[in-house]
Amino acid sequence: MKVALYGYGKLLTKTAKYIENTDGIEIVAIVNDVLNDGSGQGMILSDAGGYEKYPGADGLPALKNIFDEGAAEAVIVACENELISFVTRRILSAGIYDICILPTYYENDLYDIDDKSFIWIDNTKPRLDYIEYHISFHCNLNCKGCSHFSNLIKEARFGNAERFRKDMERLSELFWGIGKIRLMGGEPVLNPELPQFVYIARSYFPDADIRVVSNGLMIRETDTELFKAMRECAVYFDVSMYPPTKGCISRLDDICKKEQVMLTVTPEVGEFGASLNPKGDSSPAESYDKCPARHCVYLQDGKVSTCAMPQLIDIYNDHFGCNIKPGTSDVTDIYDPGIKGIDIIERTKRPMEICRYCYPERRNFKWQPSLSPEASDWVGGESN
Ligand code: SF4
Numbered sequence: 001m002k003v004a005l006y007g008y009g010k011l012l013t014k015t016a017k018y019i020e021n022t023d024g025i026e027i028v029a030i031v032n033d034v035l036n037d038g039s040g041q042g043m044i045l046s047d048a049g050g051y052e053k054y055p056g057a058d059g060l061p062a063l064k065n066i067f068d069e070g071a072a073e074a075v076i077v078a079c080e081n082e083l084i085s086f087v088t089r090r091i092l093s094a095g096i097y098d099i100c101i102l103p104t105y106y107e108n109d110l111y112d113i114d115d116k117s118f119i120w121i122d123n124t125k126p127r128l129d130y131i132e133y134h135i136s137f138h139c140n141l142n143c144k145g146c147s148h149f150s151n152l153i154k155e156a157r158f159g160n161a162e163r164f165r166k167d168m169e170r171l172s173e174l175f176w177g178i179g180k181i182r183l184m185g186g187e188p189v190l191n192p193e194l195p196q197f198v199y200i201a202r203s204y205f206p207d208a209d210i211r212v213v214s215n216g217l218m219i220r221e222t223d224t225e226l227f228k229a230m231r232e233c234a235v236y237f238d239v240s241m242y243p244p245t246k247g248c249i250s251r252l253d254d255i256c257k258k259e260q261v262m263l264t265v266t267p268e269v270g271e272f273g274a275s276l277n278p279k280g281d282s283s284p285a286e287s288y289d290k291c292p293a294r295h296c297v298y299l300q301d302g303k304v305s306t307c308a309m310p311q312l313i314d315i316y317n318d319h320f321g322c323n324i325k326p327g328t329s330d331v332t333d334i335y336d337p338g339i340k341g342i343d344i345i346e347r348t349k350r351p352m353e354i355c356r357y358c359y360p361e362r363r364n365f366k367w368q369p370s371l372s373p374e375a376s377d378w379v380g381g382e383s384n
């Protein structure tokens, strides 16, 4: 097969080297492509610089000519994960339909490319950028004003692995891929079935950047089954560095190196933000436009929403006797007959009715644990 490569950096180099040492596949061009982003210089999306032994295709029209002449049969995209949806749509819009991608985790030296690494995209479906899912609803670290209300949950409450499998399968019918899947909570490591969730997510979405989002405090050297699943599935630990986590970062780093599990740690989280408006008189559009959670599409029991709020607010309502209700269109059933992936993308990229219960501005406060939460911990704006 004759292929053109599209991408840049270490992943492109690794891909080119693999192809050079593989029979039956040949690189006929590497694409130069720059996006006019208004900066004057443009944003490099694909760069043939440094690969003089291959012809460069200067821009998508040149790449299309190569296809029209029958000199290439497919494009292999090897670029950073956040760009893959955009780049594949860009190549499709040039009339090139045979596209496969190399997942970005192959950039890591832990993972060698082989013939199963290349993923053909199904260009009849879109890619969903992001989804998050609760592996556990409760948490060991009761942060004041936890945005997912985990510090209000006193009993163990877990996501259901079989239900998750069904939902992942359904999403794979609607989308050719998912950019990022965050397995979180609450503290996901509290769920003894976490390795199963890791295997399930990876089996349906080989392209995804999958992360176990943890406060790090419960990760132990003895979690061998979990490390094995994460290593085999190329899944990251994404540790949020709250003040109590600081002291265990070096231990986590040692464990993850020994277990060959990828680890990222956030900068220290010293502040939380509160934005709840119990009066419900905010402008949904204004609150949504300024909201840092507006891209955090949340999945629970076959339903998705723009953020977790419509599906978790009952935890707050039940604890404090409130009655904050989402609108009927705030939550979308992924099993609705006739629904398409593009409908779900459109519905999760717009303000929800429940956004009127958030102030556009957040009230920041110093991170602290809270064993006796108060309703006002979540309230933002001038009223607090
Ligand atoms: S560690 Fe995260 S999930 Fe747990 S209480 Fe704190 S903010 Fe919530």
Ligand code: SF4
Residues within 6 Å of the ligand: 287, 288, 291, 292, 293, 294, 306, 307, 308, 309, 310, 352, 354, 355, 357, 358
């Ligand atoms: S309800 Fe709307 S404004 Fe509030 S956190 Fe979710 S997306 Fe943001």
